[in-house]
Amino acid sequence: MTFQFKAxxxxxxPLYMQLAHKLAQAIRQGEYHAEEALPSERVLAESxxxxxxxxxxxIDRLVxxxxxxxxxxxxxxxxxxxxxxxSRLTSFSEELHQRGFxxxxxxxxxxxxxxxxxxxxxxxxxxxxxxxxLERLRLADSVVMNYEVTVMPEAVLPDPMAxxxxxxxxxxxxxxxxxxxxxxxxxxxxxxxxxxxxxxxxGQAVLFxxxxxxxxxxxxxxxxxxxCRSDYYDFVAEMxxxx
Amino acid sequence: MTFQFKAxxxxxxPLYMQLAHKLAQAIRQGEYHAEEALPSERVLAESxxxxxxxxxxxIDRLVxxxxxxxxxxxxxxxxxxxxxxxSRLTSFSEELHQRGFxxxxxxxxxxxxxxxxxxxxxxxxxxxxxxxxLERLRLADSVVMNYEVTVMPEAVLPDPMAxxxxxxxxxxxxxxxxxxxxxxxxxxxxxxxxxxxxxxxxGQAVLFxxxxxxxxxxxxxxxxxxxCRSDYYDFVAEMxxxx
Numbered sequence: 001m002t003f004q005f006k007a008x009x010x011x012x013x014p015l016y017m018q019l020a021h022k023l024a025q026a027i028r029q030g031e032y033h034a035e036e037a038l039p040s041e042r043v044l045a046e047s048x049x050x051x052x053x054x055x056x057x058x059i060d061r062l063v064x065x066x067x068x069x070x071x072x073x074x075x076x077x078x079x080x081x082x083x084x085x086x087s088r089l090t091s092f093s094e095e096l097h098q099r100g101f102x103x104x105x106x107x108x109x110x111x112x113x114x115x116x117x118x119x120x121x122x123x124x125x126x127x128x129x130x131x132x133x134l135e136r137l138r139l140a141d142s143v144v145m146n147y148e149v150t151v152m153p154e155a156v157l158p159d160p161m162a163x164x165x166x167x168x169x170x171x172x173x174x175x176x177x178x179x180x181x182x183x184x185x186x187x188x189x190x191x192x193x194x195x196x197x198x199x200x201x202x203g204q205a206v207l208f209x210x211x212x213x214x215x216x217x218x219x220x221x222x223x224x225x226x227x228c229r230s231d232y233y234d235f236v237a238e239m240x241x242x243x
Numbered sequence: 244m245t246f247q248f249k250a251x252x253x254x255x256x257p258l259y260m261q262l263a264h265k266l267a268q269a270i271r272q273g274e275y276h277a278e279e280a281l282p283s284e285r286v287l288a289e290s291x292x293x294x295x296x297x298x299x300x301x302i303d304r305l306v307x308x309x310x311x312x313x314x315x316x317x318x319x320x321x322x323x324x325x326x327x328x329x330s331r332l333t334s335f336s337e338e339l340h341q342r343g344f345x346x347x348x349x350x351x352x353x354x355x356x357x358x359x360x361x362x363x364x365x366x367x368x369x370x371x372x373x374x375x376x377l378e379r380l381r382l383a384d385s386v387v388m389n390y391e392v393t394v395m396p397e398a399v400l401p402d403p404m405a406x407x408x409x410x411x412x413x414x415x416x417x418x419x420x421x422x423x424x425x426x427x428x429x430x431x432x433x434x435x436x437x438x439x440x441x442x443x444x445x446g447q448a449v450l451f452x453x454x455x456x457x458x459x460x461x462x463x464x465x466x467x468x469x470x471c472r473s474d475y476y477d478f479v480a481e482m483x484x485x486x
Contacts, residue, residue: 013360013363013370014360017360017364086480117256117260118260120256121256121260121264178484179483179484180481180482180483181481181482182479182480182481183479183480183481184477184478184479185428185450185478185479186450186473186476186478187431187448187450187451187473188430188448188473189432189446189448203446205430205431205432205448205449206430207429230429230430230431233429234427234429235428235429236427236428237425237426237428237480238424238425238426239423239426240422240423241420241421241422241423
């Protein structure tokens with residue numbers, strides 16, 4: 001363990017907050033590997049020459065912030081966390097990989113269906129036109145982070161079974177990867193089906209994101225509904241004042 | 244009523260969806276005043292020479308989308324909707340005003356308190372330093388849209404009672420309006436207190452936004468926790484692919 005901490009006697013905040021802040025920084029900077037347990041409260045207290053109360057309160061704080069998952073009897077583990085900037089299209093796989101998690105997809109279905117009315121409107125399709133429908137769970141290590149349903153015109157994605165882990169990589173090889181997307185962000189209560197998929201209690205608040213992706217030409221090629229566990233996602237937006 | 248609608252016999256989607264889409268456009272473009280009722284299903288059907296079933300299904304769709312509030316016995320009203328771009332700092336008051344709603348704030352408290360540990364960290368304050376704490380409900384007409392708690396260093400906001408409807412306008416007159424902000428967006432379940440304030444059922448999924456606002460110098464001057472009714476807010480992010 002390379003973690004270093006020196007209490008600042010002149011600091012504003014109590015010792016446990018200083019420690020929690022330092023640990024949070026270390027976690028966010030990826031100093032702990034995802035599958036690695038944090039040092040126990042006892043080890044932390046002894047190695048840093050702090051009281052166990054301070055160590056425990058610091059860990060409590062990190063659990064509250066969703067940075068750590070406490071597993072009964074086996075210690076404290078780094079929680080998967082996907083920082084998702086809202087101003088650029090990023091790759092789920094890449095972001096997680098950089099943080100030391102193993103990203104994966106579990107396909108629930110890949111098929112063609114007639115476009116539903118709202119899909120026709122979003123994608124500018126005519127009656128009877130079909131869409132490729134991709135339904136999957138996305139995981140970090142063994143933890144389900146989101147459930148995603150993507151719909152694309154058949155002409156854009158003629159072979160949905162050919163999509164591997166990364167949809168956007170596949171679209172890039174076809175020359176139809178969206179370069180721009182509009183996202184709408186809402187909060188919804190998980191119904192029984194969604195709760196089962198995301199492994200959360202029924203009624204749990206979940207982030208519900210609707211994305212329409214466009215080619216440079218302005219053509220809408222992707223409609224995605226994404227249901228994200230709020231405890232594992234960190235959606236960040238940077239705003240600037242205009243003028 | 245200036246609303247025009249002509250069914251497109253070649254269109255992909257069923258008639259009621261076409262009508263719903265047209266009405267949604269009209270509502271989004273502000274063609275109906277906020278305090279105005281929509282034409283009733285009967286009037287809509289007669290004036291557009293459509294069946295009442297089609298009119299009702301179109302209205303149903305708009306209620307589902309949260310564009311319309313159905314008030315028993317008195318008709319269908321435009322729901323307040325605040326489209327909030329996530330890339331620029333905008334004024335709640337101005338945005339609502341443009342959409343024909345009357346924005347207002349209901350102050351719950353304006354006082355000084357000792358900075359809590361996380362407030363000290365976010366705002367870089369020392370032990371014992373005080374913050375101005377502003378707690379308010381924000382309304383569109385008579386509908387509560389969000390509950391907001393803003394904390395600022397006493398040195399930045401020495402007289403919280405002087406803040407009127409717009410905090411940012413007040414800060415501008417003091418020369419300390421944030422020019423940049425970082426927002427984190429989560430979904431949470433409303434507890435009893437929050438549910439009471441927002442007039443939603445306990446457990447309702449609500450958007451929870453934490454914002455830290457900065458001056459050009461990089462100084463953090465504002466920490467705001469905002470709890471937004473997801474049915475009335477439409478957070479929009481435009482993303483671009485990098486490189």
